[in-house]
Amino acid sequence: MTARSTRCTTAKTRTSRLAAVAAIAVVGSVLLTACGDQTEGGSSATPTKDAGSANAAPLFSKLPADIQKAGVIKVGTDASYAPMEFTEGGKIVGVDPDIAAALGKQLGVEFKFTSGTFDGLITSIYTGRQDVIMSSMTDNKKRQEGLDDNGKKIGKGIDFVDYFSSGVSLLVKKGNPQNINSLDDLCGKTVAVQRGTIYEDTFKAQATKCGANKLTIQAFDTDAEAQTRVKAGGAVADLNDYPVAAYIAKTSGGGNDFEVVGNQSDVGLFGIGVSKDDTQLRDAIKEALDAAIKDGTYADALKKWDVSDSAVKTATVNAGQ
Secondary structure, three states: OOOEOOOOOOOOOOOOOOOOHHHHHHHOOOOOOOOOOOEOOOOEEEOOOOOOOHHHOOOHHHOOHHHHHHOEEEEEEOOEEOOOEEEEOOEEEOHHHHHHHHHHHHHOOEEEEEEEOHHHHHHHHHOOOOOEEOOOEEOOHHHHHOEOOOOOEOOOOEEEEEEEEEEEEEEEEOOOOOOOOOHHHHOOOEEEEEOOOHHHHHHHHHHHHHOOOOOEEEEEOOHHHHHHHHHHOOOOEEEEEHHHHHHHHHHHHHHOOEEEEEEEEEEEEEEEEEEOOOHHHHHHHHHHHHHHHHHOHHHHHHHHOOOHHHOOOOOEEOOOO
């Protein structure tokens, strides 16, 4: 498992959920949630061709008629997760927007990103406010089937087009003053994490394992808040996807705030979330991803952010566990 999950009442793995992030990182992902649609403002467009010329794109005809007419695919994201998606100069940038731009060239439409809270993203698909989710969200069975943490059905679920692979890593204060090298080292200590993510689930599982040697979990609405807690010494570790953790360690405080410790675990897939009722859009995105992999634009997007090791070889649907 990896990637971010939801927040609020839950329902990645952000796995297997990579934010001027040093700033967002310390100033500031599913499981499904019963939260309302919280996606709001802060939109940023990833330009491709305009709708008038989109019919020249190789896969334009594969799109649903309403998307063709609009010339836009509305994307819900939580733009606080550098280098996957974050806000810089008033625009949403990062790995996901660059991959979306590559898909847009194949489909002949614009992927328009709007930032909101992570735990409201799946609901934004249910309500039709967004067409897709692209937010480092781990593809897992609970999200596919619309189940909460207890296996209770709370929604239709969504489909995923899997586009990225990642494991999770511990992020600790620079110098690792508490000598944390694995999850087992956290017993008897306090950790910070973004609420509703698979990372919170991982910490909860570890807390059970710790037993009487209690692991205290402090959950926050954003990962930036969790990072701030670790930096201040109020918690010994945060948990994130490896590319995100590595980016935070490299950029926050000029590389002087954090470091990544231990080995990656729970390798899984990030997916582009699509309504189960919109199989035509899902299949068009899958085909576009395969085309972008083939022509090299997908690889270029990953190389730009130094995350090439997380590339998938082919697009898959609902391959997450």
